[in-house]
Amino acid sequence: RSKPVSVSPILTKFQKDCDTPLPVLRHVADSMANDMRAGLAVDGGSDLKMILSYVDTLPSGNEKGFFYALDLGGTNFRVLRVQLGGKEERVISTEFEQVSIPQHLMFATSQELFDFIASGLEKFLESEGDKFHLCPGRKREIGFTFSFPVKQTSIDSGILIKWTKGFAVSGMDGKDVVACLNEAMERRGLDIRVSALVNDAVGTLAGARYYDDDVVAAVILGTGTNACYIEQKNAIPKLQGPASSSGKTIISTEWGAYSNGLPLSVFDREMDAASINPGEQIFEKTIAGMYLGEIARRVLLAMAEFSQLFGKSIPEKLLKHFTLSTPDLCAMQQDDSNDLQAVGSILYNVFGVESDLSARKMVVEVCDTLSKRGGRLAGAGIVAVLRKIEDFEDVKFGKRRVVAMDGGLYENYPQYRRYLEEGVRELLGTQLANNVSIAHTKDGSGIGAALLAASNSIYT
Numbered sequence: 001r002s003k004p005v006s007v008s009p010i011l012t013k014f015q016k017d018c019d020t021p022l023p024v025l026r027h028v029a030d031s032m033a034n035d036m037r038a039g040l041a042v043d044g045g046s047d048l049k050m051i052l053s054y055v056d057t058l059p060s061g062n063e064k065g066f067f068y069a070l071d072l073g074g075t076n077f078r079v080l081r082v083q084l085g086g087k088e089e090r091v092i093s094t095e096f097e098q099v100s101i102p103q104h105l106m107f108a109t110s111q112e113l114f115d116f117i118a119s120g121l122e123k124f125l126e127s128e129g130d131k132f133h134l135c136p137g138r139k140r141e142i143g144f145t146f147s148f149p150v151k152q153t154s155i156d157s158g159i160l161i162k163w164t165k166g167f168a169v170s171g172m173d174g175k176d177v178v179a180c181l182n183e184a185m186e187r188r189g190l191d192i193r194v195s196a197l198v199n200d201a202v203g204t205l206a207g208a209r210y211y212d213d214d215v216v217a218a219v220i221l222g223t224g225t226n227a228c229y230i231e232q233k234n235a236i237p238k239l240q241g242p243a244s245s246s247g248k249t250i251i252s253t254e255w256g257a258y259s260n261g262l263p264l265s266v267f268d269r270e271m272d273a274a275s276i277n278p279g280e281q282i283f284e285k286t287i288a289g290m291y292l293g294e295i296a297r298r299v300l301l302a303m304a305e306f307s308q309l310f311g312k313s314i315p316e317k318l319l320k321h322f323t324l325s326t327p328d329l330c331a332m333q334q335d336d337s338n339d340l341q342a343v344g345s346i347l348y349n350v351f352g353v354e355s356d357l358s359a360r361k362m363v364v365e366v367c368d369t370l371s372k373r374g375g376r377l378a379g380a381g382i383v384a385v386l387r388k389i390e391d392f393e394d395v396k397f398g399k400r401r402v403v404a405m406d407g408g409l410y411e412n413y414p415q416y417r418r419y420l421e422e423g424v425r426e427l428l429g430t431q432l433a434n435n436v437s438i439a440h441t442k443d444g445s446g447i448g449a450a451l452l453a454a455s456n457s458i459y460t
């Protein structure tokens, strides 16, 4: 009685459009590495902005003292404090708190958003216990992780280039992000100094590097996506002045904006057209957590309309944007029961539909198609970063290299993670891939930002 899985021509076409065979991955890895070179040559030289982080000193392990970190970048903001004890004692103690950002603040004024953040920080400051010690005569210092594209002007200042990940906060045009935070803190009478402005990728790289010298890059796969890596300054033509000759620095690739040669379906194009940033962040829209569920919803809607996926009627909730989330896709893909009961109940809870086994199987196929494409393309991006690093390294892929990974999508979606690793392995070959370690560093970005506040402290 149950129909075979491939009965829907919409599904078949979708799978074909999203396919990522090795030649496609090769193209993405090569072309993204070229975009990186072009972005380092001149500002505006490519889709990838290749932003200078002004982080020229990586954590050494010698950092000492008491520092705060604040992380704003998606669905949550986090605050953290850490007591650093130098080479011997390392991280003596940390405490952190997480606050979810009310939906309406994503569309509010910058003052409203930053007032909310400052009040969260204020509460956290009030809970500071005697485990933490500020050196007498010093102000508290904080590392600020702000995970949107920012044109950095120094280690502790930068201007928002554009909002991503569904944020559309007004009143930020041309304004220094740190100034916005400082003004909000002043309105609350908080006496604390922002010593470092970074994004979550840079924070994660700094945090991971504190524990392992072989860390060369960091990748975020959460609501949005980004990657950063350690670059030689003499490989950055757009970096002018005497500093350009020697040393290393972290480059934030802003790879979410990559767009060349990606395998896209009509559903991707429709979602992009309906988004608040049409034509932008196409790589991000193909691989990141904010979007996978919504693409799936659009596929299911088309299958309901044209292949009667859920019977004759179209459930109303299926018409509503962003009702299906990426964690839903993930949960459905974990169902290994014979009758796909968990898939059935998720479909019922989300859309209010009853589904038969053949429909459930097709839904799982849609989830698999998206996690496969997303994971494999993220893997191709990682290879692009490794290739770019290799440009100016004497030791080629023979050396051990660690890519620090963080973000809720990478952390929680096992199939996605496996496809990512598979993509890297296919592109590099087993031997070279064995030298590359893709390592999850959970919440490393908070510690990383605090470490960068320490290494950029005005007191040292």
Ligand code: ADP
Residues within 6 Å of the ligand: 073, 074, 075, 076, 221, 222, 223, 224, 288, 289, 290, 326, 327, 328, 330, 331, 406, 407, 408, 409, 412, 413
């Ligand atoms: P941020 O919102 O700052 O990126 P996270 O790194 O925690 O924060 O990422 C949260 C995102 O991770 C969610 O928006 C979602 O897309 C994705 N995610 C969270 N849990 C899961 C899950 N179980 N399966 C798949 N994706 C998940």
